[in-house]
Amino acid sequence: MNNLSEQNYIQQISIDTVLFGYEEKQLKVLVPKLDFKGDFWALPSGFVYQGEDIEQAAERILRDRTGISNIYLEQFRVFGKASRNSMEFLDRLIELNPEKLGEKRHKQQEYDWFTQRFISIGYYALVDISKVVPQKNTLDESIEWYALHELPVMIMDHRQIVEAALQALRSDLDEKQNAFNLLPETFTMKEVQELYETIFDKPFVRTNFQKMILDLDVLERLEKKFTGAANKAPYLYKFKK
């Protein structure tokens, strides 16, 4: 651990991010695994510098893990139960990693900082998964995309945070057209439909879906995409804006 307790962070506030990507007809979430014994997976998280907007902090946390800026971000909820702290998780972490973390008392200051009760601001983010090269940070053993239905067991309430983020994403889709942020630069209508079917976990009727999306008037039609398949080639579209 770095000397987090000495850095210029706001105390007791954390940012937890749920980064969604879309690949192989599945919604995926970027989840780092901690470089400690014991299989600990946690959402990309961080803290807010004194001179930093909370949105900047969320951007920074994601930029550090993805290498890309200008990620589509939405603040969706604050998790503020008094019982919300990492004491249980940290005790187990230390118990399983005595050689690395040493005796509690030798790291008391650091330990105390971490076991404070934290109020966490939840952000979800959407990316074109092909643009991201996941970046381990110093605490990570790995960082990988996990399909939503195959998420590993996560620490604390991180699983519930993912669930709340998914609900927010679905709900936002009614007014915002943010789903297109999950797709590559260009895509076919079929790909859009598969994405929507994945997000809402229900089928759409092809012809009406096509009309509905085109009526949104947010797509620009490009050239055709010839795949070599023995059928009519679909048009490519891009999200205008």
Added chain:
Amino acid sequence: MNNLSEQNYIQQISIDTVLFGYEEKQLKVLVPKLDFKGDFWALPSGFVYQGEDIEQAAERILRDRTGISNIYLEQFRVFGKASRNSMEFLDRLIELNPEKLGEKRHKQQEYDWFTQRFISIGYYALVDISKVVPQKNTLDESIEWYALHELPVMIMDHRQIVEAALQALRSDLDEKQNAFNLLPETFTMKEVQELYETIFDKPFVRTNFQKMILDLDVLERLEKKFTGAANKAPYLYKFKK
């Protein structure tokens, strides 16, 4: 000021509440005025105790100002700009109230606590305005309901917080039926319509509005209400649940 800096509050986190009521066909907001020279109006605000859920904190803040519990509450957004602090406001407050607040340096600790950069969690709440007897707290000169269109100039970004709360209220109305929390125990359909027209600032067609509301299937029809007017008496309804 009490010794806020010595109390067991989480630092740099505040709760700002926008309490909506409905009276005389107007949406109103409960706004205390500070008991200092200089006309300072601020939203009912407060801090979070170490052992307290953020929602409990919001409830407590509103209970203290209204005397009632079980207020309908919704967390709607976090305001977290780095530039968000009360320094400007406090400087002016002290400047205008030297006899009461004394020299800055004599209250340095208190002053420092207040001028920290705060991240504020916004809650809006809905009440039956007739149930509330506004309670001044020790810092208030007055506390009054102000029509949304006649709000006094408020400190810091509190006016924008009200605006964001109103937007959230409107947006939530699509899925939740929380508007009924603004009405008294029983009400006529006309009163419901007037409330909706006030919230959305647009007219509804009476017959279709009535059907729409009844189709929600959240109202229970009671006896008629005889007002003495020379026309058919309307039914009273109550919000079931």
Added chain:
DNA sequence: AGTATATTGTATATTTTTTATACAATAATT
């Protein structure tokens, strides 16, 4: 080259929902 096949784009029919209009019921007043 001509036919077959799977998919795509669009048009149209059908159903449902929303909005507009009509009208009977009724609580006082005259």
Added chain:
DNA sequence: AATTATTGTATAAAAAATATACAATATACT
């Protein structure tokens, strides 16, 4: 008993959502 202003409900018209039909087409297969 007729009059008036509202209320409750029914129905007509318009719009939106959903279902169905079909022509266009990129390639494979004969």
